[in-house]
Amino acid sequence: MEGVPDTSGADGAVAAPAAAPAAITVDRVTKVFDAADRTVTALEEVSFDVPRGGFVSLIGPSGCGKSTLLRLVAGLLPASGGEIAVGGIAPREARRRRQFGIVFQQPILFDWRTVAQNVALPMELLGRSRGEIDARSRELLALVGLADFADHRPWQLSGGMQQRVSIARALTLAPPYLLMDEPFGALDMITRDRMADELLRIWSEAIDTTVLFITHSIPEAVLLSDRVVVLSARPGRVAATVEIDLPRPRTAEVRETPEFFALESELRRQLLAAEQA
Amino acid sequence: MGARRRRLATTAATVALVLGGWYLLALLMDASGDALASSKLPYPHSVLRPVLDNPDTLLDAAWATLSTALLGFVVGGAIGIALSVVMAQARWIEAATLPYLLLAQMMPLIALVPLIRSIVKSDSLTRLLMAAFVTFFIVTLSALRGLKDCAPAADELFRAYDIGPVKRLRHLRFPSAMPYIFSGLKLAAPLSLVGAIVVELMNARSGLGFLMLSALTFGPAQAPMLWAAMLVTLAMGLALSRAVGIAERLLTPWQMRFREEAR
Numbered sequence: 001m002e003g004v005p006d007t008s009g010a011d012g013a014v015a016a017p018a019a020a021p022a023a024i025t026v027d028r029v030t031k032v033f034d035a036a037d038r039t040v041t042a043l044e045e046v047s048f049d050v051p052r053g054g055f056v057s058l059i060g061p062s063g064c065g066k067s068t069l070l071r072l073v074a075g076l077l078p079a080s081g082g083e084i085a086v087g088g089i090a091p092r093e094a095r096r097r098r099q100f101g102i103v104f105q106q107p108i109l110f111d112w113r114t115v116a117q118n119v120a121l122p123m124e125l126l127g128r129s130r131g132e133i134d135a136r137s138r139e140l141l142a143l144v145g146l147a148d149f150a151d152h153r154p155w156q157l158s159g160g161m162q163q164r165v166s167i168a169r170a171l172t173l174a175p176p177y178l179l180m181d182e183p184f185g186a187l188d189m190i191t192r193d194r195m196a197d198e199l200l201r202i203w204s205e206a207i208d209t210t211v212l213f214i215t216h217s218i219p220e221a222v223l224l225s226d227r228v229v230v231l232s233a234r235p236g237r238v239a240a241t242v243e244i245d246l247p248r249p250r251t252a253e254v255r256e257t258p259e260f261f262a263l264e265s266e267l268r269r270q271l272l273a274a275e276q277a
Numbered sequence: 278m279g280a281r282r283r284r285l286a287t288t289a290a291t292v293a294l295v296l297g298g299w300y301l302l303a304l305l306m307d308a309s310g311d312a313l314a315s316s317k318l319p320y321p322h323s324v325l326r327p328v329l330d331n332p333d334t335l336l337d338a339a340w341a342t343l344s345t346a347l348l349g350f351v352v353g354g355a356i357g358i359a360l361s362v363v364m365a366q367a368r369w370i371e372a373a374t375l376p377y378l379l380l381a382q383m384m385p386l387i388a389l390v391p392l393i394r395s396i397v398k399s400d401s402l403t404r405l406l407m408a409a410f411v412t413f414f415i416v417t418l419s420a421l422r423g424l425k426d427c428a429p430a431a432d433e434l435f436r437a438y439d440i441g442p443v444k445r446l447r448h449l450r451f452p453s454a455m456p457y458i459f460s461g462l463k464l465a466a467p468l469s470l471v472g473a474i475v476v477e478l479m480n481a482r483s484g485l486g487f488l489m490l491s492a493l494t495f496g497p498a499q500a501p502m503l504w505a506a507m508l509v510t511l512a513m514g515l516a517l518s519r520a521v522g523i524a525e526r527l528l529t530p531w532q533m534r535f536r537e538e539a540r
Binding site for chain 1: 449
């Protein structure tokens with residue numbers, strides 16, 4: 001793997017190339033924050049893309065601007081330079097069309113709503129019909145394995161269960177793009193592994209969902225992704241791109257294969273190099 | 278059940294302590310040789326006499342005060358919440374309005390009453406307005422704090438779905454501000470009585486304040502009535518605050534401190 005990111009030859013063009021149409025294109029994106037007395041460059045000339053229906057992870061040391069990058073893609077923050085296209089349109093426009101489901105590190109569930117009502121929140125805010133809301137939230141709770149907890153309150157669930165509710169909520173509108181910002185970062189190791197297996201299953205059932213996933217866990221990135229983009233810190237730059245060519249569908253057992261170990265150590269090497277750079 | 282019993286015991290002990298202290302003070306007053314001791318600090322049992330002798334007088338007065346105070350509380354609470362919503366929209370709005378609201382709070386109520394009465398030309402409307410005036414600010418301050426205290430990530434979630442400010446207020450800001458709003462309302466409810474009574478003390482024809490004023494002017498023999506009126510005011514204030522607390526428990530059972538019971 002060389003440090004030059006793969007841009008599918010699109011070179012900033014928004015039109016999708018014929019072979020593997022990129023769903024998300026990030027092209028030489030820079031983000032500078034203006035503080036009171038100085039400017040901080042969070043991201044510098046970052047380029048990568050996510051193929052349609054693909055799963056791409058961003059990995060890097062803390063402070064490398066991973067979360068900022070996700071917010072740029074989600075259209076929650078404007079980029080200072082470069083170009084981002086989501087399905088051929090600008091992120092803000094994609095956000096207005098409700099094309100994103102976002103999962104944050106904290107589940108952000110609302111205590112005044114039941115579990116089912118939390119899942120239904122986006123539909124309720126967009127004025128969907130009662131019948132559609134009920135059917136869809138039941139379906140999603142079943143998908144994340146929480147069918148029996150519909151009428152519970154968020155604070156009655158464990159951390160892992162709460163995060164599953166927030167994943168269900170992100171999938172509510174069947175968004176073409178799922179953005180996940182260290183969704184399992186606040187969970188313990190055992191729950192974390194189980195959640196990754198769960199996500200693999202959920203993603204395989206949610207047809208044609210393109211995922212951008214932020215993590216600082218190497219095994220998590222290898223297990224889930226088609227491609228891992230390694231970022232260096234301060235300012236965040238693309239240090240390497242690692243293709244994960246493990247066959248799909250993947251199960252928890254893939255963790256035990258030599259190919260998995262090889263990819264893990266490759267990624268670890270790249271990450272170390274990125275940190276020392 | 279244990280917790281409930283402990284609470285009851287605490288209440289009983291507090292009441293006993295207050296009554297005991299009162300008896301002690303009245304006794305000392307009596308022993309000091311002051312001829313008018315009983316008109317200054319009567320014994321608790323003599324305060325009970327006017328309550329038993331003419332309960333209707335007290336009840337009528339209490340109702341007159343309570344009804345206007347309640348209306349004033351509702352109006353003041355509504356104004357307080359509405360103001361906080363406006364102020365929470367932008368920092369500059371808050372910066373522009375807060376000093377004036379503070380100034381308004383420093384206005385001497387006694388001076389304000391004749392002014393308002395001369396404008397609205399109605400006794401009960403003056404009472405209502407004063408009750409609203411003394412309550413709105415506490416509600417504004419606490420609601421404002423609640424509206425601003427919202428997880429940034431929750432805001433981001435709503436932005437991700439491009440949700441407008443009205444729905445964000447209704448589904449996010451308002452519910453998360455509820456505990457703050459209620460703590461403001463709990464403080465404001467008894468204050469509304471004070472606002473109404475201030476007006477009654479100045480030339481009204483009904484209400485507890487009027488009763489206190491008449492008791493004062495009719496001389497020493499009426500002292501127990503004055504004390505009875507004050508005690509009724511206290512009791513109503515406590516009851517109002519308690520009622521707001523019950524409403525809070527019913528409307529926001531999801532709050533952390535109600536959870537044990539909800540399980």
